[in-house]
Amino acid sequence: MYKRTPLARYGRKLNKRPLNRKEAGAYYTPPQVASSLLRWALRSERDRLLDPSCGDGQFIAGHPNAVGIEQDPYAARQAMDRAPGALVHEGDFFSWASNTSERFECAAGNPPFIRYQTFKGELRDRALAFCSRLGVRFSGLASSWAPFLVATAALLRRGGRMAFVVPAEIGHAPYSAPLLEYLLANFAVVHIVAIREKLFPELSEDCWLMYAEGHGASTNEIRFTALDAFSEMSAPPRQFQNIPADVWRTTWKRRLRPFLMTSEARLLYQEIVEHRGTHRFGELATIGIGYVTGANDFFHLRPSDAHQWRIPKDFLRPTVRKGASLRGDRLTTAVVDKWRKDDEQVLLLHIPKHERVPRAVERYLDTEAGQLAREAYKCRVREPWYSVPDVQVPDFFLSYMSGVQANLVVNEASCTCSNSVHGVHLKRKGGGATLLESWSTEFVKLSSEIEGHPLGGGMLKLEPREAKEIAIPSKSILQRISKPVVEDALSTLRKWRHYDSA
Template sequence: MSADAAIEVEPFSPDAPKESGAYFTPDPVARSLVRWAVRSEADRLLDPACGSGHFVALHFRSVGIEQNSRSAAEAIRRAPAALIHDGDFFTWAERTTERFECAAGNPPFIRYQTFKGEVRQRAQALCTALGADFSGLSSSWAPFLVATASLLKKGGRMAFVVPAEIGHAPYSAPLIEYLVGHFTRVHIVAVREKLFPELAEDCWLLHADGYGGKTAHIAFTALDRFTPCDTPPKATIRVPVTEWRGDWNRRLRPYLMPAAVRDLYQALAAGAGARRLSEVALVGIGYVTGANEFFHLRPSQAERWGIPDALLHPTVRNGRALPEARLTPGDVAAWRRGDEPSFLLKLSKGSELPASVKQYLATEEAREAKKAYKCRVRDPWYSVPDVRVPDFFLTYMSGRQVGLVRNEAGATCTNSVHAVQLKSKSALKDLLKLRESPLFQLSSELEGHPLGGGMLKLEPREAGRILLPDIAAVAAAPAHIVEGGIAALQTWRHYAD
């Protein structure tokens, strides 16, 4: 009997999202993953978040766990031969003495903001005991996989849908470390064409075999699209774990680029004089007002209230307000002519307030702004902290181009844009030259991470890792290789779609 047995699986419905944070897996994907995991009809299969039973219906000897009672009841109906437990997986995993030959499924992808409370505490405590320490920023799927692996018999296998974040998110690194330390083979299959077209989230596939062993390599395959198959596709790259850890900061995303690009980038990073942006500059987010509409005034508003110009600071509210290379006094003058709400009411703590400002702070709008959390917790509530005038602005969210814009206008910025303050003016010349090179864009692509809708996000820590090689080495780097790397990464984040 095959892993499918004779059970008919209901067609995939894209309009049926799991309440627990995942979407039902398309049948061709589910069938393939079960075939990757099951080797014998005698094998027992575990799905730690079985939903309405798409995976457990594909193999008679299956056990599923589902915290949503309605979905669990549907799983029982769909897969009558399976054993379905209604409850929290981590509680069940702590208590069970059962062990399985294999596991497959699509664990719930719940971000850290909502993966909290007792469930998170149980998950983290269990994973820590197993040797995988996840930070408080971990999403739910990674602890699910560690706990699932611990329930396998020696030699066991598992095959799962995973978010593409496994290729770049810092919280996925403890999972991969656990996998390479507990399986003889770890294979990650990157799929460019979306497995779930209705979701912004990209998904890849994970196959691990030989529980109880360990490996010094990660098998990696990059596919344009998924094709149903009975066995995992052939690995195109064997990534040394030491290389993944050291050269690429525990990220697999660089392996989406041709080898020539990776080799060139690493040669530049190892070259004499190479530095990272954090070595020459401080990179941080801009200020947070807590009530943007109140604190950002139009010139006509300021004139109506009689607020002095000295208390209004020109500000970059988002990346869309930035020109390509330089923000100049002329740009600020254009904001004034356009009556843009791009002037921050900057009131210093302890300063004497003019009567006009006191009147503005007594309005109904002010009373509403004062209720905002960021305003309530500071004293005085109307004094916005961390207002800095940086040397450069760096775009936080970018499309095709990451912008590094020189601040010649003496403007400040909100937390929608990064403020870059040079540690020494000696770095200015090299930084101005580097931003004109495609290598700056390549490094930004590599150090940042993709979001839905084709956007690239650079957190301050990631921005600090942007590579600043020796300028002569940058000039000598073959442009077609660098640009090929940029194109490859942008294709994978669907920017060119």
């Protein structure tokens, strides 16, 4: 049957009929993964086993002395049928965890993965309050699986252990750092096993394995193993890197993903970024998201629409709405002219706050589409509702989601941009040509991979805070860098995000 995967929606109310796999977020977990985790976690028939989100009972079915928690009533009934010897509680795990006096020798499973946008309300409040009492404070961007593991660890007996499938975000997401810090402070051994081949081929999300044992002790290192593919095992791999916690915290900013590269590549990268001739991108420029309209289809007009409504040219700004519009390393007026000729929706209606609104613009604002737009949240909370803020003309555009690499594009056409593209403003004029030349080098591409993060589907994502950390070495340094080492590291990180072609 199925087991909740990291993309399952936790706490979803069911209709009387069983939900299909897409509705329930339920996908088959490879049986060899579940059995591998259980064989390591269980040391005795007397061991009490906990699965905090047991789904249909796959992890608890093989051990009679087990407890599973499941909020989905239909899945809970399946778990009861599948694991008649286990105890299944139907309800919210964090409520149960806050009130139970039970303690466990081991825990295993696959916690639900709900991104912060939908991990909200009372469930989120209970989860974060539980973790806060343990001294673990997650940011507002935390997904659900990390609090699940903290709460589960707190229910273990001294010497207890846990083995879980976890999202690969444990290797790079800032919100995963509090979880790893908690594990380091409360377990004698923490071992992360990265697996490049997808455990769940149907999903874009990559999954790794997390092992921790010796609850009640602590450690100052993380064991880390990188495998191309999963094969059934009765224990974590014997070969691993010992990553000092201080190195993980400082040099690599609480990220494990750089350890997918060779030690030679890491040493080279560290040497280059610490060289006085190397600058971080944020030292050379400010990087931020573009404007947010709140109602894109209303505020972005086609040239034909602007002509029809007789919108004055002074209130229309040519704009880059999405990164896919950017080709090459320059956005020229010729390209924008072609957008206009093709009647694309690339004119932003920009009405400065204190500008008198012409009658033609008023008529457009009072249309049915305008009435709907002013009720959108972003429009409703600003004054006046029709004045889009933060409309700027950057020196460059930077794609924040890309395939082979992030594109840096000179803004020769004096366009503005929406929040689907980053705007880059040079701190010192005149350095654009050098920056653009450096950007095309293999080392800067590698730095983008290291400082950014995989998004799924082979995509690389660069948040503004990540883009600021991209290393830009001087030309003389770039000429001395070992190209084979850099090219191998770049290829490795692209393969791990499933973008295998250069």
